[in-house]
Amino acid sequence: NLNPGNYDVVVTDNISQCTQVANYSINNGFYIQVNVNVIDVSCYDSLDGSIEITPINLTNPIYIWSDIPTSLEDRYNLTPGIYGLEISNNNCNKLYSFTIYQPDSLYLTAQQSSFICEGNFDGEIAIQVYGGTPNYLYFWSNWSNTATNSNLGPDLYSLTVLDDNDCILKDSFEILDYTIETIIINNDVLCFDDSTGSIDIEVSGGFQPY
Numbered sequence: 001n002l003n004p005g006n007y008d009v010v011v012t013d014n015i016s017q018c019t020q021v022a023n024y025s026i027n028n029g030f031y032i033q034v035n036v037n038v039i040d041v042s043c044y045d046s047l048d049g050s051i052e053i054t055p056i057n058l059t060n061p062i063y064i065w066s067d068i069p070t071s072l073e074d075r076y077n078l079t080p081g082i083y084g085l086e087i088s089n090n091n092c093n094k095l096y097s098f099t100i101y102q103p104d105s106l107y108l109t110a111q112q113s114s115f116i117c118e119g120n121f122d123g124e125i126a127i128q129v130y131g132g133t134p135n136y137l138y139f140w141s142n143w144s145n146t147a148t149n150s151n152l153g154p155d156l157y158s159l160t161v162l163d164d165n166d167c168i169l170k171d172s173f174e175i176l177d178y179t180i181e182t183i184i185i186n187n188d189v190l191c192f193d194d195s196t197g198s199i200d201i202e203v204s205g206g207f208q209p210y
Contacts (some may be wrong), residue, residue, distance in 0.1 A: 004028045032087055032094040033057045041080050041102035043167035044131070049078035049100040053085075061089040104131035106161065106169040115176050115207075116154060123152035123175040125159075132163035153177075180206040 004026050011020045033056035041049040052074045055061060063071045066084030075083070080102040087094050107130055113123040126148040129136045140149050141158040149157065154177035161169040183202040190196045203210050 002026055030090045030092050031057075032061075032089055032092055034087065036096070036098070038098050038100065040100055041078075042133075042165040044102055044105040046102070046167075047077050047079055049080065049102075051075040051078065051083060051085075051098050051100070053087075058087070058089045061087050063087055103133050103163075103165070103167070106130070106132040106163060106167055108161065108169065108171060110171070110173065112173050113152070113175055115178050116152075118154075118177045118179045120177070121151050121153045123150075123154070125149045125152065125157060125173050125175075127159070127171075129161055129163075129169065132167050132169070133165045135164055137162040178206055180204075180210075 007024045007026065009022050009024070011022070012018070035054040035056065037050075037052040037054070039048075039050045039052075041047070053063070055073070061073075063073055064086040065072065065075070078100055080100050083098045083100065085096040085098065087096070108127045109130075110125060110127045112125040116123045127138075128147070136147075138145050138147055139160040139162070142149070142152070142155075149159075152175055154175050156172060156174045158172045159170065161171075163169075181204045185200040185202075187196075187198040187200070
């Protein structure tokens with residue numbers, strides 16, 4: 001059970017006390033050498049992770065993966081997780097463990113103007129994006145390209161967000177307009193110099209209280 005290295009031994013004859021010194025070397029033997037390239041999943045819940053094995057000094061190696069029975073050198077279309085690999089070559093074996101990660105799912109929060117007065121263009125939609133891989137790009141249906149979309153009239157606005165891995169998040173927001181209707185009933189005074197006149201206003205639409 002010796003490791004590679006140099007070993008000295010001294011042999012002594014108990015009767016004559018003669019000694020003999022010897023040196024022995026145990027070589028490293030065959031060492032499995034490979035280059036490994038692990039690529040994580042680009043988008044949440046995608047299947048594009050990969051593990052690429054490039055042999056350096058192997059001849060007819062056998063690859064024993066933890067999740068499949070086939071001897072494959074490279075793995076593609078992988079989900080996030082831990083993958084074990086044993087490489088067997090020239091009566092030697094070496095164990096590897098690879099972890100493929102994925103980014104968090106993309107999601108957003110929004111603050112928006114749900115209603116604006118008829119004829120106005122003062123609506124606004126402000127979003128904050130989380131998850132994925134920053135930086136984010138914003139593509140609104142009205143050609144705005146910022147996280148805050150301002151000076152909006154009543155309409156339905158769609159949004160597509162791309163992160164740095166081109167993962168996609170889509171959402172839509174509706175801004176409605178409203179009007180305030182009034183009915184005014186005037187009642188004149190009955191007689192000169194009376195105080196019997198009245199004005200009655202009925203209001204509808206918009207948002208109470210008025």
